[in-house]
Structures are given as structure tokens and as C-alpha cells.
Amino acid sequence: MFSTSSTQRVTGLAAAAALVTVLAACSSNGTSGSTTDTGTSGSGSTLSTVNVWDPYPQYDDSSDWAKYLQTCAPSGVTLKRTTAATADLLNNLTTAVKAGNAPDVIMLDNPAVPDAASSGLLAPASDVGIDTSGFDANLAGPGTVDGTAYGVPIGANTxxxxxxxxxxxxxxxxxxxxxxxxxxxxxxxxxxxxxxxxxxxxxxxxxxxxxxxxxxxxxxxxxxxxxxxxxxxxxxxxxxxxxxxxxxxxxxxxxxxxxxxxxxxxxxxxxxxxxxxxxxxxxxxxxxxxxxxALPGKDGGAAPVPTGGEFVLAPLQNKDSAAHYALAKQVINCLVGADNQVKTATQLGYFAANKDLRAQQIASDPVWKPWAAAIEAAQGRTTDLGADYTATSANLSTALQGALNAAGDASKVKDAFTQAAQG
CATH class of the missing domain: 3.40.190.10 (Periplasmic binding protein-like II)
Structure with a gap:
């Protein structure tokens, strides 16, 4: 959502209405393409479970989203889903990677990706075999850090x-x-x-x-x-x-x-x-x-809006990495491969992150038409600052809180932003 990211904690009526009924499942081997990788490493180690972390605790195991995710389990492998609030996932991932028990797949709010990558918590997409082509540049941008691609958007919102x-x-x-x-x-x-x-x-x-x-x-x-x-x-x-x-x-x-x-x-x-x-x-x-x-800009026209939504990534593995990455590749391909991007995005109330696929999605449901221009013009929150965005966002939050509590007092609003900038 903004997520969640967001991004996006949908509750009550909104949650019921935001999810559609279970859509067509991914192919039986958990892929949308022709890959047939198994969870077997070069040394012969076989994994029977693929662990997936997502930031959607509002969707319990009986939800349409949880059932849909299960359709992406590779053949003969159990998919174990763990969910936590967006604010907790990065901390949990840091601990798990250090302990050597990181999940195979994680979905992180897009501003957290540069932090996770810079901290050595993620495997490069090329190591995992994640296809990063075909996604809109403004939506896929947060997944590339210092020239290395780490993951792809599961969808986008704004x-x-x-x-x-x-x-x-x-x-x-x-x-x-x-x-x-x-x-x-x-x-x-x-x-x-x-x-x-x-x-x-x-x-x-x-x-x-x-x-x-x-x-x-x-x-x-x-x-x-x-x-x-x-x-x-x-x-x-x-x-x-x-x-x-x-x-x-x-x-x-x-x-x-x-x-x-x-x-x-x-x-x-x-x-x-x-x-x-x-x-x-x-x-x-x-x-x-x-x-x-559209939200209006100060002097007219539509205001630039931030991209929301999560990235699908493979955490760094220090043991049996080939086996873990093989399973991660299948799950990620199932979720965001060309055959399933729209299905996955619709499950979450998101847009597909590929322009052509998104056009098909919008054409199929008039509810999306007012949002088409906004999502294509949306800006990545980390585009200008990369990993430095996190600290800047915290300071901006402090300024915003000061301004809102000032309830219109101009001198207090200015002081809030001046002090936050110094912080």
C-alpha cells in the first residue's frame, strides 16, 4: 500500500471490498514461464519448504491473498507464509540474515529496499535469476541500488x-x-x-x-x-x-x-x-x-505523487544458497511473471508495474481509469536520496508533526521545518 505499503492497512469494509475472489492459480509447478528449477543445490541439498515473508498482516491465512500465495508453492514444496507489519520486517530480516535463517522470499516496502541492499541483506537479482526486465522505470527504480538490481515491484499504488x-x-x-x-x-x-x-x-x-x-x-x-x-x-x-x-x-x-x-x-x-x-x-x-x-499542485495541475507498493526480493543466503535461490526464483516468477502480474496486483488492489499489462488491467475495470495518469507520473521516494531517504523521511515526519500540532501558527510551522532540516 503506501504500502504499505504500505504501505495500507485495510480494515473492516475496505478490506472486504478491496480483495476480489480467488483468481486463477499459477501453473502447477509454481512458475509462469518455462523454468523447472527445483530447490536443489549444487551439492545435492534439497529443501522441502519455501519461506515467504509479506507485510500484509491484515490478510489472515483464510484470506484470498493467503490462498493465492499458496498457489505459487513450487511442486512438491510447502510454502510457509510469515506476515508482519511493514515497520517490523526490515528489523526482522536483519536478525534473520545474521542468524542464517533468512526467508527465501521477502516483500519489502519500496523505500526499505536501498537500506536492505546497502546493509548486505539481499541477494542480487542476477544471482537468483530474477527477471527484472519489462517494469516501468519510475516503479522499478527503488529495486536498483548502486547499479545492482535486487528485486522487482509486486505492483504499485499511489x-x-x-x-x-x-x-x-x-x-x-x-x-x-x-x-x-x-x-x-x-x-x-x-x-x-x-x-x-x-x-x-x-x-x-x-x-x-x-x-x-x-x-x-x-x-x-x-x-x-x-x-x-x-x-x-x-x-x-x-x-x-x-x-x-x-x-x-x-x-x-x-x-x-x-x-x-x-x-x-x-x-x-x-x-x-x-x-x-x-x-x-x-x-x-x-x-x-x-x-x-488527482491531488492538486500548489499553483495548478496535478501534484507529483509517490509510488507505493512492495518489492519482491530474495534475502542473502549463506548456506545452500543455490537451493534457496532456485525456490525463490520460482515463487517470484509466479507472482510477477508476465502471465500473473495483473492477477497478483489485483489481489492487493494494486496496479501492474508493467505499462502494457497495466493498460489491460485498466481496460478491464473502469474503477482504475481515474488513476492511470497518476501512477505513470508517480515518483519514487528514494530516487533522489537512495539509502539516505530513511533519515530524511524521519526528519520530515518530525517537521510534519510539528506543523500539524501548530494548528496554523505560521511561526511554529516554520520553526518545525527549520529544526527538522538541521536534524
């Missing part, structure tokens, strides 16, 4: 602006007017004056809040190499004013993306900044019609 059509119609707001910050603020003022609630978003501490802040940050012309710039402060002032003026709930300071979505589902809010992974759920709402449009 952020947009949902609106409650009934509220906007009642309050006389024309959605076509929301093409800049001024247009959005004018709409929020009009909605509040009419007695309705404004906008929900996630400002929670950590990467999830930063993920949702980046469209405003980039939309102001700010750059991650200077988070104390005037443009960065302007973005902080925008969301701070939303709290101060009562356009957004104070809970936005601690709401994650699922919580902010749940507020929008009450039907009381005119707008919600949230992810494309909720698009299928939004299309099935019966209490009101939710429409998705």
Missing part, C-alpha cells in the same frame, strides 16, 4: 483525492474547480460554511504520514534534499491550516490511512486524501458516491 459527490452537489462546489491549492481551500471553506466536514488524511508519525504529505511537499516545488526550504514550509502550512481552521479533524495527527478512510466512509466528509488501493472499495459504496481525482 495517492489521489476522493470526494463525496452528494456533499459537493449540496454545497455548490464544482469538482472541476479543484485544480490548485486555492481551489481546494475554497471548496473546503464552502463545505464548512454549509455545515459539513472537510477533508481526512493521515498525518501519523513515520513513513505512512510522510507518504501522504509528499504530494503537498512536491506539489509546492520542494525537494527532499532541502526539507527546510520555503516550499517545504508552504506545504506544512497548508495542512497545518486545515487543522487550525477545522477543515480536517485533529485526529489526522495520529490517524493512519485506514483510520482516515474510515472517517470518510461515515459520509460526513467532503474529501479524503487516500490510496488507489481503496478504489475498488469506493466503487462499491452504497451510502454515497465517491469519486477520485
Amino acid at each position: 495517492l489521489g483525492l476522493y470526494y463525496n459527490e452528494a456533499i459537493l452537489t449540496k454545497d455548490g462546489v464544482d469538482p472541476a474547480s479543484i485544480t490548485s491549492w486555492d481551489g481546494l481551500n475554497a471548496a473546503l471553506a464552502k463545505v464548512k460554511q454549509a455545515g459539513d466536514k472537510g477533508i481526512t488524511f493521515s498525518g501519523i508519525t513515520g513513513e505512512e504520514g510522510v507518504f501522504q504529505f509528499l504530494p503537498w511537499f512536491w506539489g509546492a516545488g520542494a525537494n527532499l534534499k532541502d526539507i527546510g526550504s520555503d516550499q517545504a514550509v508552504a506545504a506544512g502550512q497548508l495542512v497545518s491550516d486545515w487543522i487550525g481552521k477545522g477543515y480536517a479533524p485533529k485526529s489526522a495527527i495520529t490517524d493512519n490511512q485506514s483510520a482516515s478512510w474510515d472517517l470518510f466512509l461515515t459520509g460526513k466528509y467532503a474529501f479524503a486524501e487516500n490510496g488507489s488501493w481503496f478504489a475498488q472499495a469506493a466503487a462499491k459504496l452504497t451510502d454515497f458516491k465517491a469519486v477520485a481525482v
Whole structure:
């Protein structure tokens, strides 16, 4: 999701609606191509279990996702799935690699990939036999670190602006007017004056809040190499004013993306900044019609949005590496090979990370059409900074929290960003 990454902790109604019924399984040997590798190393060691870690604890073993993943078990091999929150996976992987019991396959939120690679936790894709061709450059970028490719995106997602059509119609707001910050603020003022609630978003501490802040940050012309710039402060002032003026709930300071979505589902809010992974759920709402449009940039046009979603990777193995990598290759090929990319992405409410396959996916379901341009223009969070992104994101999160708690106080907002930049 932003993940999860995200990226993306879908709960309640959203979880039920976001997943489709179990789709066609991968081929019986767990591949979508012609490879017939087995979990046998050059020394003859045979592995009977392939261990897969994913960041989707919201999907238990009875879920469609868990059942779908099981179809990727290589022939004669048991697939053991372990799931943990995105925030925990990298730490768990560090411990497992050092202890010599790393999983065969791991799915990491894309900003964590440079960290994991730089820390020596991942096997290069060429060592494993992972096919890294055919993925969009803007979506595949985080998987290459210092010129070495480590993995491929399992899919991609991004952020947009949902609106409650009934509220906007009642309050006389024309959605076509929301093409800049001024247009959005004018709409929020009009909605509040009419007695309705404004906008929900996630400002929670950590990467999830930063993920949702980046469209405003980039939309102001700010750059991650200077988070104390005037443009960065302007973005902080925008969301701070939303709290101060009562356009957004104070809970936005601690709401994650699922919580902010749940507020929008009450039907009381005119707008919600949230992810494309909720698009299928939004299309099935019966209490009101939710429409998705691009998030506006400061001075007009669509704001640049961050790419969300996880990468599929093979951790470094110090024992029986050939056998582990052979199994990892089969599972990864099953998940993101050309025959199955759309099936896998749809299971998670994601887009396929290949332009041609994504075009087929979008054509098959009109729910995706408003998101097509956004995902193709989305930016990688680690593109400019690589492994340094993690520290910068932490500082930006601190600045965001200071701005939101300032509730519109301009001097406090500026101080928050100035101090965070020094940190």
C-alpha cells in the first residue's frame, strides 16, 4: 500500500471490498514461464519448504491473498507464509540474515529496499535469476541500488483525492474547480460554511504520514534534499491550516490511512486524501458516491505523487544458497511473471508495474481509469536520496508533526521545518 505499503492497512469494509475472489492459480509447478528449477543445490541439498515473508498482516491465512500465495508453492514444496507489519520486517530480516535463517522470499516496502541492499541483506537479482526486465522505470527504480538490481515491484499504488459527490452537489462546489491549492481551500471553506466536514488524511508519525504529505511537499516545488526550504514550509502550512481552521479533524495527527478512510466512509466528509488501493472499495459504496481525482499542485495541475507498493526480493543466503535461490526464483516468477502480474496486483488492489499489462488491467475495470495518469507520473521516494531517504523521511515526519500540532501558527510551522532540516 503506501504500502504499505504500505504501505495500507485495510480494515473492516475496505478490506472486504478491496480483495476480489480467488483468481486463477499459477501453473502447477509454481512458475509462469518455462523454468523447472527445483530447490536443489549444487551439492545435492534439497529443501522441502519455501519461506515467504509479506507485510500484509491484515490478510489472515483464510484470506484470498493467503490462498493465492499458496498457489505459487513450487511442486512438491510447502510454502510457509510469515506476515508482519511493514515497520517490523526490515528489523526482522536483519536478525534473520545474521542468524542464517533468512526467508527465501521477502516483500519489502519500496523505500526499505536501498537500506536492505546497502546493509548486505539481499541477494542480487542476477544471482537468483530474477527477471527484472519489462517494469516501468519510475516503479522499478527503488529495486536498483548502486547499479545492482535486487528485486522487482509486486505492483504499485499511489495517492489521489476522493470526494463525496452528494456533499459537493449540496454545497455548490464544482469538482472541476479543484485544480490548485486555492481551489481546494475554497471548496473546503464552502463545505464548512454549509455545515459539513472537510477533508481526512493521515498525518501519523513515520513513513505512512510522510507518504501522504509528499504530494503537498512536491506539489509546492520542494525537494527532499532541502526539507527546510520555503516550499517545504508552504506545504506544512497548508495542512497545518486545515487543522487550525477545522477543515480536517485533529485526529489526522495520529490517524493512519485506514483510520482516515474510515472517517470518510461515515459520509460526513467532503474529501479524503487516500490510496488507489481503496478504489475498488469506493466503487462499491452504497451510502454515497465517491469519486477520485488527482491531488492538486500548489499553483495548478496535478501534484507529483509517490509510488507505493512492495518489492519482491530474495534475502542473502549463506548456506545452500543455490537451493534457496532456485525456490525463490520460482515463487517470484509466479507472482510477477508476465502471465500473473495483473492477477497478483489485483489481489492487493494494486496496479501492474508493467505499462502494457497495466493498460489491460485498466481496460478491464473502469474503477482504475481515474488513476492511470497518476501512477505513470508517480515518483519514487528514494530516487533522489537512495539509502539516505530513511533519515530524511524521519526528519520530515518530525517537521510534519510539528506543523500539524501548530494548528496554523505560521511561526511554529516554520520553526518545525527549520529544526527538522538541521536534524
